[in-house]
Amino acid sequence: QVQLVESGGGVIRPGESLRLSCAASGFAFSTSAMHWVRQAPGKGLEWVAGIWHDGSNIVYGDSVRGRFTISRDNSKNTLLLQMNTLRAEDTAVYYCARESVHFFNSYFFASWGQGALVTVSS
């Protein structure tokens, strides 16, 4: 079955960097667009970034653009999120999610990982 397993979370100081990984299995990773979604403690879901199946198109949410970089390694079925210049407000559980498309106007996150907690604190 589909499995998405995030790793790389932890406690980090403001201004520092951290890289998250998401190991994918059970589906055709190289043909799936992938995303990162985060959730700050006690808050709602926030879409962070997305990358097309071949990495040819990348989009970022306003709050992370210019600081975070999403990438993928299709040979290793791995999704990455490089997070630089971290701020206290980046503290959240970070989920990787697989995008599915049903019609030309139907896009959704079909599968989610269990999440990795990132805490930015001095």
Next chain:
Amino acid sequence: SSELIQDPAVSVALGQTVTIRCQGDNLRRYYASWYQQKPGQAPVLVFYDKENRPSGIPDRFSGSSSGNTASLIITGAQAEDEADYYCNSRDTSGYYVFGPGTAVTVL
């Protein structure tokens, strides 16, 4: 990207029907998808586009869409349906947005 609007909370008596609404300009062009999240757990897709439920999701979950509004309907709500529900949509630039979530309480 455009925003999505949801009511913060709704309550429903056990076995009754509740409708959770989501409004936004994106919904005129793209279908909404709906996610259930229970405390301490990852979100789970429960409904998408016009009439689709993932396998394993009970058929008491249904949806509708009209204009700039999408709805998730729980018919015959059960205690285990108590959770936060989020709508989500894409826009033409490939950006995604989540609604702020609706907390459903089953009385």
